[in-house]
Amino acid sequence: MIEYRNLRVALLGAGSVGGEVARLLLEHGDELASRVGARLELVGIAVRDPQAVRAVALPPELFTTDAESLILGADIVIELMGGIEPARSYVLQALTSGADVVTGNKALLATHGPELFEAAAQVGAQLYYEAAVGGAIPIIRPLRDSLAGDRVERILGIVNGTTNYVLDRMDVHGDTLEEALARATELGYAEADPTGDVDGYDAAQKAAILASLAFHTSVPLSAVYREGIRGVTKAQVDAAREAGYVIKLLAICERLRAADGTAGVSARVYPALIARDHPLAAVHGAHNAVFVQASAAGDLMFYGAGAGGIETASAVLGDVVSAARRHVIGGPGVAESTHADIPVLPVGEARTRYQLTVRVPDRPGVLAEIARILAEGGVSIETMQQKTIVDTEPPAGAPPRPAAAATLVIGTHEARESALAATVAAVAESEAVQSIVSVLRVEGATN
């Protein structure tokens, strides 16, 4: 029996992830000790209510409400409370005292990342956050280390399991948004108030973290453009399927050159069409996947469970082992990149493609008029398809009546978002158009 030294691990929070982390630390102590070269001693779990009923049964003597005393003297602090305060203060306290911190707190990182990294750098402590994006999927370490010698050009991420589940249900089972969301709530994928997921806030936090890491610069949450999935209709999902697309909520991070030539980056979240044969189209249910395009490596994809207590606990424990190995060998940890100061460009500068569906009267000259508006806006048309709508039901046996209106589906070539948006506004105002049925961006083209 090898005698290992002890490393003191403090856990803040015992929710679905925290509970599993505690259980695995207690149950797999020997195996982890042999991998680390030290014993990971869980010295306590700080929670608001030690008496609360929890999914995982843990020794009651570990619980405390006094997080600050627990952090004192810990070698590694695991923060899984979520939210900004008091999580931020505790993480700063831990880093300042020289402890390594492992967190899965995406909100905290997306809003206070630079402050925390600075505090860590001051004392040579480490801040690990693999669990903050993509649940169990290793994506932080590959971006920070494996691709550090490459140049990441673009990330397309399905990083929110709830919305992917909802959109997948709508696509595969023909649910409406409301039906799919109700089912997600039933299964525990969506919270009672699903705003954070459905409106894209969660994905935007992850986009800020991924973009900062991938481009070695600081991308604040406030600079991430965000649209959620509330506007996605069953009709859009069905039309997408017919046209060989699927709608996914994407976190998009890319290098970009602005109209004035400025080199910058873009981080944005919105539902978009991607082709059925794109690897991301095959990501079903609540799974996550991050598709990375790098200058030398080409296309890479990282796929797995994006949430779940035990799955996310895997990512947390990977970070705990890394922190522990650092303690065992001594010396400072891995340095973060010196951050480049790359401007984050507004969404109007992004280049994308639109799929625009409009309802028009079925009379001559309408197509020409719409084509003219697009050309004036500098938007060139890649495809245009007209579908005749038979508005009134003909009597049984009688032939269909002449259509009262038509639907026009227009696919554009790539253009700047600002030009596309302005052009859609001009189309909407035209007398040639009865109404705008749908506007969706198309992403994932290999250009």
Next chain:
Amino acid sequence: MIEYRNLRVALLGAGSVGGEVARLLLEHGDELASRVGARLELVGIAVRDPQAVRAVALPPELFTTDAESLILGADIVIELMGGIEPARSYVLQALTSGADVVTGNKALLATHGPELFEAAAQVGAQLYYEAAVGGAIPIIRPLRDSLAGDRVERILGIVNGTTNYVLDRMDVHGDTLEEALARATELGYAEADPTGDVDGYDAAQKAAILASLAFHTSVPLSAVYREGIRGVTKAQVDAAREAGYVIKLLAICERLRAADGTAGVSARVYPALIARDHPLAAVHGAHNAVFVQASAAGDLMFYGAGAGGIETASAVLGDVVSAARRHVIGGPGVAESTHADIPVLPVGEARTRYQLTVRVPDRPGVLAEIARILAEGGVSIETMQQKTIVDTEPPAGAPPRPAAAATLVIGTHEARESALAATVAAVAESEAVQSIVSVLRVEGATN
């Protein structure tokens, strides 16, 4: 302008990967320096013939034939020569002198890994090898670090691009093995002598590396069971497609319990059927993917370019940046796991499923006889499908003649490989059977 210290980088080998590594080091010096906090100075490139014509134009003054002098005084040595000697001696020289080594040499790692890791540990140097498996795909670091707190149960890897290209051609384009291989050679995916790829040697080396890493134990190449794809026929590929499968050459690493209860691991390479809806089935062309099942994380997949000069150079440079960051911050590097001493079990102990196709005379009692042989071998049948073969062409207009023979396709439940193999041998010897048409294993079941 920040003044950075210099780190001396020596490159051994200037083939397709080495040439790209040199080019990227020279062209992206500033960007890399800002990420590392030090300048990566390529001090020389050791090659056999400095005058040889190369794909990438590099400054002639960098070339030398004197690898040993080049290694002296280098902070980081990149070994991309391939082969065992002199690569092994140079890597040992570099590690012993305290330099960190980055290598993509799978043959060397699979045969001399323990010796090299031991040499590195002696002086606190680091040995990085992300490029040895999966080309550009980050898989070594996720296994070593991200999943270090989890328990990897199984890896199914498509880790050889050439054979995946060949099998994919056979499936998608209906090529024979010979046609597909000729096409692979034409495109440069296969070498003039494709033995290393086609017979599974390359995949077996990678399996040894992955298994050692995933199970924190030592799995020597000699313990890896290996079958190549030479026996895979167009008829098998077509039958697989009809049955909802695809044939892939898989590197399989898994935890296993032997018949006598011994806990061990298995590493093996063979062509196997996997279901069309398995994520690995969608890996086309020369791409690679590694599917990992871990106890807590669940199913993960890592996908990307498995070969190619510039793609693999991305993985090499990621390792170079890691090594360089370590030099900048000082102190020893990341510790490898203390290796568990888990026995590597022979392939006979593996549990798998068989799909067995036999040709039988079309007479009563044949099915019963075969079912009896399988039952005696302890193999239970999951599916059995009989196809009648009309051996002789009937005259035009006439009804088909009674069949002379039938083909029987038997899918077994999971059983131990030794039992399955013995049972197939017994079936082959039975008078109820005319010939064995095909024997393939089925992998990737979610059990």
